[in-house]
Amino acid sequence: MSTTTAPHPPRVGGPADPLTSVALLASAVAGRPVELRLGRRPTHSDGWSITLGPDAAELSNHEVELLVMAQASLMAVGSLVPDVVQLLRGASPDTHRQFLALELGRARRELREVLPGKLAMLIDRDLGVTTATASSRESAHGALAVRQAPDLPRWCGHLDLDSVRRRARAHPADPPSQAELAVSLREQVERQQVDADEEGERSTLLEKLAGPFSGPVGRAFQNMLGARRSEGSGVTGFATGGGVSRRSGRPPVGAVPVSALPPSLMATATTSVVGHVYPEWDVVRGAHRPAWCTVATLDPSGTTATAAPAPRRMSTEERAVARSLMRVAPSWARRPRSLDGPDIDLTAAVDLQVALAAGYTPDPRVHVGEQRRAGEIGVLVLLDATESASGPRSATTLFDEHRVLADVFAGALHSLDVHAATYAFRTRGRHDVRFLRCKGFSDRWDAAGRRRLWGLSPSGFTRLGAALRHGTAMLADQPGLRHRVLVVIGDGIAYDDGYEGGYASADTARALAEARRRGVACVALSARPSYALQDLWGVDGHCVARDPHRLAGEIAPLLTHALGQVALRAGQTNDERRS
């Protein structure tokens, strides 16, 4: 039962990732947040993100920057829109190249205040575009009229019309890139084994990327595939090597060393999946069932269920929520010039003497008093990403409403610099409880996080008890927090295989009690009222916000009450211990 630290799953955009600085450059040129991914096809953009292919692996730092800037400038001037792409349907590769060249020439002119001199010079020198076109349509027509076009330099990248069309239809973008395969599971895991075809494609890619690379994209590919290659031919056993490992540190209460993960998780995971096992409360027998549920924490796969809403600065709803959150969980800071307090404010005291000497009535506020500030509060937001028991049709809309609430809430928390995390969860039986990371405690709430959130699609069921236990453990593990809050956003109904009715309610209630005993306040937030919510969470333990505008008004009293209960209990426990 050895304790090892889970190796950080490689993903594009992480802290040690060679592509991070290039991503900033991309968004600077594009004028909007841009996500970079690694993929199998030649480097292209779908109008929203840039996929770097094996052609980029051999490029040096400088060339990769040019490549990314070229693709980003296409995004900025609107070259990659469905209407225009439609015009080029079925056109020859020469036409594609000419279109790219013309559009880069147009971008050169329209973005002349933004594009760095180097790129501008290269476009002028190497692309031979004499007069810039006025629009992407004009470029398309111009390209169609051309029979032959010269090859383009490596730094231009390529045109991939299919990806643009797909993105516009909000279908799953590109077949999942290797990065996504490496760090997440497929959403609909029915098969237990990896497809034979897939295996073949992956090994071809591996061969292509066998060389040692110095450029950032090459290294990124190697990072991503490295974990798989070092494990040899696939995943072997359970608690060793590329299977599952425990997090280091004190194990959460109730968690035991992982001995089993469902076969689906094992077979397709190519890097470590962090898993925990928790007991479940059996109300019939009146005892816990030990090591009953397995919870895995993963990154969500890139399936885009809905188009992510435009990235933006803080909205009014977020501001309102943030303002109301400030009233929750205060702690005390020193405030000068108060009527009373533990200390004397020297400046005020001197002023008092001066006033006395001047013959004037002195200001009696000579103490340093206490002032309310927001305390060290940690928040874990759990979004229920499952189909409701009421049926798939209504569930999609309901899930979307809940997702909006989660988005606004997370944004508000971020603006207050609160230590917070946002995970989605769903279950398929007791062996398969999944926490999908949208924002970890140490992550920033940025475009990538929102994209993960908005890429989720609801499926599976809600084994609330296990989710609560794992959430409690995650929060309890965060050091240095005075207050801990777990917010479950969803319809609050507990239902899963072998987990329903009285049994589910009892286990959820038990998990809630355990959480509160450990100092974690739990509340539920839903877009619709229901009896289940009331029963499970109590009138004071949940609130209903039909839309984000109402969230601000509801959330503060809810959290304040919940934290108050927890503090009360903590006080009681302390008393009990002392007596």
Added chain:
Amino acid sequence: MVTDAVLTPPAPVLATEEPGPPYYREVGKEVLVFEAAARAGLPVLLKGPTGCGKTRLVEHMAARLGRSLHTVSCHEDMTASDLLGRFVLTGGETRWVDGPLTTAAREGGICYLDEIVEARADAIVAIHSLTDHRRQLSLERLGGVTVPAADGFQLVVSYNPGYQSVLKDLKPSTRQRMVAIDLGFPSPEIEREVVRRETGLQGQPVEDLVRLAQALRRADAMGLREVASTRTLVSAATLIVQGLGFADACTAAIASPLTDDEGLMASLVALITTYETGESR
């Protein structure tokens, strides 16, 4: 973060200081609006990101209108007496000394409260009687003396709407007393002109600097709470004039003040290197 670059002899500076109001390059109609408000005695609220020229505008207008300027940088520990005045002990005797607001009211000058949201509400309550029809200041410490605002008095306040946390918002009752002017960063041509004028730097580095600023303002980095301001561009240009290389000057003056995050710093430095159009590349 200066590398082993050698300081080259500074480039010749363009012109010496001319007499006249401090240099301010109008971007929109702000000078017109300010002047109209000043002549009517209406208070002005300047909104805009830090480093976009708010303070410089006030200095320019004060000189143009021929009025004295009293600037107060507001902060949380500021009290009403910091604005109104207080008694001081000198040689065993007490003497009343006017604060900047009172002085401006008496003289008919401009009192400029910079970053007004930083101050607590009870500290700036004094401005309310000055900003409505009463146009007078009440000094209760002196036994309820009222000081009527002399002709030419104007109150100007500034704040940075993007930066403030939700806690620090200007109350509607305060806001509505004022005429607001929205300032932003200037367009690229104007920004180039400002950099040249302020520092004497000419040619390609100016263009690179302004392009870099445009890029930074467009980039998505939630870790960047503020974006590259005109002020930081001027600092970087000043360093270049003093002989520092482009990349070093920008790192020191623009990137490093913006963030402490290592990852973000590395990305910013890479961005700066990309935007430099030098012979070496």
